[in-house]
Structures are given as C-alpha cells and as structure tokens.
Amino acid sequence: MASLSDDAKRHLWMHFTRLGAFAGNNVPVIARGEGCYVYDTDGKRYLDGLSGLFTVQVGHGRKEIAEAAREQSEKLAYFPVWSFAHEPAVTLAKRLANYSPGDLNRVFFTPTGGDAVETAIKLARQYWKLRGQHSRTKVISRYLAYHGTSIGALSLTGVPSIKTPFEPLMPGAIKVQTPYRYRCNDCTHDATGDHCTLRCADDLALRIEMEGPDSIAAVFMEPVQNTGGAFTPPDGYWKRVREICDEYDILLVSDEVISAFGRFGHMFGSQRYGYQPDMITFAKGVTSGYAPLGGVMISDRLAEPFLNDTATFMQGQTFGAHPVSCAVANANLDIFEREDTCGHVLANEGRFKQLIEGLLDIPLVGDVRGDGYFLAIELVPDKTTRGVFTDEQAEWLLRGYLSPRLYEAGLICRADDRGEPVITLSPPLIAGEEEFAFIEETLRTALTDASREFAIRGGQPVTLR
Numbered sequence: 001m002a003s004l005s006d007d008a009k010r011h012l013w014m015h016f017t018r019l020g021a022f023a024g025n026n027v028p029v030i031a032r033g034e035g036c037y038v039y040d041t042d043g044k045r046y047l048d049g050l051s052g053l054f055t056v057q058v059g060h061g062r063k064e065i066a067e068a069a070r071e072q073s074e075k076l077a078y079f080p081v082w083s084f085a086h087e088p089a090v091t092l093a094k095r096l097a098n099y100s101p102g103d104l105n106r107v108f109f110t111p112t113g114g115d116a117v118e119t120a121i122k123l124a125r126q127y128w129k130l131r132g133q134h135s136r137t138k139v140i141s142r143y144l145a146y147h148g149t150s151i152g153a154l155s156l157t158g159v160p161s162i163k164t165p166f167e168p169l170m171p172g173a174i175k176v177q178t179p180y181r182y183r184c185n186d187c188t189h190d191a192t193g194d195h196c197t198l199r200c201a202d203d204l205a206l207r208i209e210m211e212g213p214d215s216i217a218a219v220f221m222e223p224v225q226n227t228g229g230a231f232t233p234p235d236g237y238w239k240r241v242r243e244i245c246d247e248y249d250i251l252l253v254s255d256e257v258i259s260a261f262g263r264f265g266h267m268f269g270s271q272r273y274g275y276q277p278d279m280i281t282f283a284k285g286v287t288s289g290y291a292p293l294g295g296v297m298i299s300d301r302l303a304e305p306f307l308n309d310t311a312t313f314m315q316g317q318t319f320g321a322h323p324v325s326c327a328v329a330n331a332n333l334d335i336f337e338r339e340d341t342c343g344h345v346l347a348n349e350g351r352f353k354q355l356i357e358g359l360l361d362i363p364l365v366g367d368v369r370g371d372g373y374f375l376a377i378e379l380v381p382d383k384t385t386r387g388v389f390t391d392e393q394a395e396w397l398l399r400g401y402l403s404p405r406l407y408e409a410g411l412i413c414r415a416d417d418r419g420e421p422v423i424t425l426s427p428p429l430i431a432g433e434e435e436f437a438f439i440e441e442t443l444r445t446a447l448t449d450a451s452r453e454f455a456i457r458g459g460q461p462v463t464l465r
Contacts, residue, residue, distance in 0.1 A: 004041060005026040005027045008029065009022050028040055028407070032061070033056075034059075034061040035430065036060075036427060045410060048427065049413040049435075050425070051289075051427060051428050054258045054285075054426045055289035056289045057261055057262050057263070058332060058336070058339075058341060058430060059429075062290070065288070065328055067331075068328055069327060071327070072323055077323065078322065080318065081109070088323050088330060089323070089326045092333075095333060096295075100297050101268060102276045104298060105303075106300070107298070108313075108320075109321035109326070110320050111317055111319040112294045113257035113281065113283030114294075116282060116283055116295055117220070117281050118153050120218070121156070121220075122313075123279070124139070126313060127251070127302050130305035136215060136217040137217055138216050139156060139172065139216075139220060140173075140176060140204065140220070140250075141156040141158060141176075141219070142221055143178050144231075145159075145220075145227060145255075146159055146418075149162075151169055154166060154169055155173035156173055156220050159227055174216075176204050179196075179200045179232070179233055179234055180228060181234060181369075182367045182378060198237060201240040213249075216250050219252050220253045224370065229377075229416070230375055230376035232369055232371055238273050239274075239275065252278050253277060255281045256269050256270065257281055257283045261285030261336070262285060262342045262345055263285065263374050263426070265345040265346035267336075268297075272372070278298075281297075282297065288332045290328045290332065292322075292325060293322065341429050344430070348432060348436075351436060352373065352436050353375060356375050358444075359440070359447060362447045363451040364381070364450055364454060365379065366379060366386060373429055374425070376422045376424050376425070377425075378420055381393065397421060397454065401450050402415050402447075405446045413439075
C-alpha cells in the first residue's frame with residue numbers, strides 16, 4: 001500500500017519545489033501542529049521557525065479559532081460581497097480600519113496576498129483614470145523584492161529567476177534600489193559602523209524623473225523587504241520615500257503581506273517605521289493561516305472618486321471576504337488583543353536578535369539583520385572582503401548541506417539564495433526563550449560544521465559581483 005509520501009510524489013505538485021529532488025527521497029508529510037511546533041506522520045517534532053510561511057502568528061492548534069470557523073460554517077458558510085455584506089466581513093473591516101494608521105478606513109478583501117497586490121495595482125490605475133490622468137499606469141518597486149506570482153504582482157517582483165519563465169510580463173514595472181546596506185556601494189563601512197547616504201531612497205526620485213512623473217501610478221514597497229534577507233530601512237529612508245511620493249503626487253503602497261499583524265510588534269509594519277501609506281496590502285497573519293484571506297486597506301482619498309453613483313471598481317473575486325475566513329480572522333485578532341501579542345514581540349525581540357547575532361563569530365556568518373520576529377543571516381565565504389559564493393558553492397551549502405542538516409535537527413526555516421545565500425527566521429509570535437535557544441543552538445552546530453566542511457573542501461572567496 002502506497003504511503004502518503006509516495007502519493008505526494010505521484011500526485012501533489014508542491015509549490016516552488018524541485019520535484020526531481022524527491023526522486024530518491026521521501027516527501028516530508030506534516031500531520032499536526034501545536035504551539036510553535038509541528039509533527040510529521042512519524043511523530044517527529046519540528047520547531048516551526050518560519051511560522052509556516054511567515055503566517056502562523058498565534059501558533060498552531062488554537063481551538064478557539066477552529067471553533068469560530070465551525071460556528072460560522074453552520075450559520076453562513078458562503079456568500080459573496082458583490083452588492084451584499086455579511087456580519088463577519090463588516091466586523092473585520094471596521095476592526096482593521098481602527099487598527100490602521102491615518103485615514104485607511106476602507107478594506108477590499110481578497111483570497112490571498114498576491115490577489116491583494118494585484119487589486120492594489122488595478123485600484124491605483126483606475127483611480128488615476130477617474131481623476132482624468134490616464135497616462136499614470138506605471139508602477140515602481142524594488143530590486144529583489146517579492147510581491148506575488150500573478151502576472152501583475154510578478155511584474156512588480158524583482159527576482160529574475162522566478163520572472164523569466166513567464167516573460168513578457170506587464171509593461172511599465174520599474175525597479176529601484178533596495179536598502180541592502182551590507183553590500184551597498186554608496187554607504188561606507190568602517191570601524192565606526194555603517195554610514196548610509198540614503199542613495200537607495202533618492203534612486204526613487206531619479207527613476208520617477210527618468211520615466212516622467214505623470215506616467216507613474218504607484219510605488220510598492222515592503223516595510224522590511226523579505227527577499228534577499230530582511231532588509232531593514234535605514235534611519236530617514238521612509239521619511240524620504242514619503243516625501244518623494246508627495247512631491248510627485250504618486251501613491252505609496254505598503255506591501256505588508258508579511259509585515260502586518262505583529263511580525264514587527266505592531267498591527268502594521270508601517271507603524272513600526274513611522275510612515276503613512278495610501279494603501280496597505282495584507283494577508284497571512286490576519287488569520288494566522290487558519291483560513292486564506294487577504295486584502296487592501298485604502299485611504300479615504302483613494303476611495304473618494306468611487307463614491308460617485310456611477311463609478312464602480314472593476315474588481316472582484318468569488319472568495320473575497322469569505323464569511324468563514326473573516327470569522328477566523330476575528331477570532332485570531334481576539335487572541336492578539338487578549339494576549340497582547342504585539343507587546344510580547346516588542347518585549348522579546350531584543351533577546352531573539354541578541355542570540356542570533358552571537359552567531360557572527362562563525363566564519364560563514366557575514367551579517368545578521370532584521371527586526372521583531374523576522375531575522376536573516378547572510379552567509380559569506382570571507383567576512384573581510386564580503387565576497388560571494390559561486391553558484392556551485394551556494395548550491396552545496398544551502399541545499400546539499402544546511403537544509404537537510406537543519407531539518408534532521410528538527411528546525412524548519414528557510415535557506416534561500418534568490419539573492420545572496422541567507423537563512424531566514426520568522427517564528428510564531430508566541431515564541432520565547434526556549435524556542436530562541438533551540439534555534440540558536442541548532443544553527444550554531446550546523447553553521448560551525450558547515451564552516452569546517454567548507455574549509456576542508458578548499459572554499460575560497462570570489463570577487464564581488
């Protein structure tokens with residue numbers, strides 16, 4: 001009789017996965033979760049150091065959330081919000097408006113985060129057309145940024161390896177520098193620390209001038225950029241970006257699919273970094289992954305042209321504002337409020353970062369960065385030159401050595417090379433000292449052994465790309 005792993009290999013097309021890698025290996029099958037941990041079908045326990053996918057904020061196995069889904073399914077399992085409303089969506093929309101910064105008082109619910117980004121692109125374009133500025137169609141985002149896989153969101157994405165198979169994409173998607181301070185040519189790195197010129201922020205103004213301000217509809221940026229490894233903004237960065245958008249009358253969209261709902265100790269990441277967006281896209285943590293839901297928070301200014309009796313935003317999805325998903329989100333946010341989840345993150349983020357920064361004494365560890373419960377470790381062959389790995393070295397290090405070692409040790413995290421090789425950590429927001437210590441100990445063992453093996457193999461630094 002075939003096992004679940006065998007059936008998975010034969011029938012399940014896993015996302016962003018090399019299917020050929022399982023030709024001679026079992027597919028891991030996760031059976032259940034509890035708190036910060038998940039268990040496979042053999043009963044082995046793993047610390048979920050990535051919150052599933054930056055998603056399970058309040059931890060696995062919360063019965064009150066499951067109960068909210070059951071109760072809503074019995075009452076009203078499905079109804080669309082196409083010219084109708086239902087209580088879970090109305091309650092959630094009002095709640096999110098109260099959490100949001102500034103005048104972001106309206107919510108357009110979507111099934112996923114990628115749908116939210118796609119919706120924001122369409123809303124920005126239609127908004128400018130209603131304002132009589134039909135040439136404003138282009139959108140700006142940052143190099144290496146990931147915004148989703150639908151054609152519009154993928155066009156915003158700045159990762160060549162996941163774009164090229166599907167090109168040509170949506171025209172008018174412009175890229176600007178990202179605040180990658182560890183390898184920034186415009187910043188100085190010396191004994192007194194890193195000195196940022198904000199050249200990455202000024203690059204936005206330069207590209208707007210190059211493209212023509214009247215052609216730009218919106219700028220899309222994450223509060224902390226995920227791809228490439230937790231790129232946190234330098235002091236003054238967001239203030240400058242907001243000033244540039246105001247100067248050229250361009251909409252600023254804060255893509256918070258990862259950053260919202262406590263990941264940085266606030267309901268929205270833009271609150272952590274002190275800037276006011278015109279739209280916020282969200283998903284993931286709004287339900288802690290117990291049901292799919294995303295959405296766009298929209299300012300009163302953007303909504304105003306659509307309040308005309310004849311105007312309609314030409315967007316909608318069958319499962320947008322799904323009643324069960326909205327009920328799940330409300331139950332999830334009840335936990336946030338009752339347990340002060342954001343306060344827990346702010347109280348414990350310093351200890352988490354302190355432990356992970358301690359890994360900087362390992363030869364392969366070049367940089368540790370991030371805030372809140374979202375950290376990244378950049379790996380380098382030589383810390384003095386900040387050199388980079390060859391493709392072959394990175395393949396061996398991440399997939400051939402670290403990923404299997406960490407999994408065997410019971411730690412689920414992400415070893416990623418869409419930029420330079422990084423290990424990304426994003427544990428559930430209920431994690432504390434016990435989980436932090438396990439993460440640090442497991443990484444220290446694996447990275448120390450990897451450094452030793454890399455040296456034995458004669459690993460040499462290569463020139464900067």
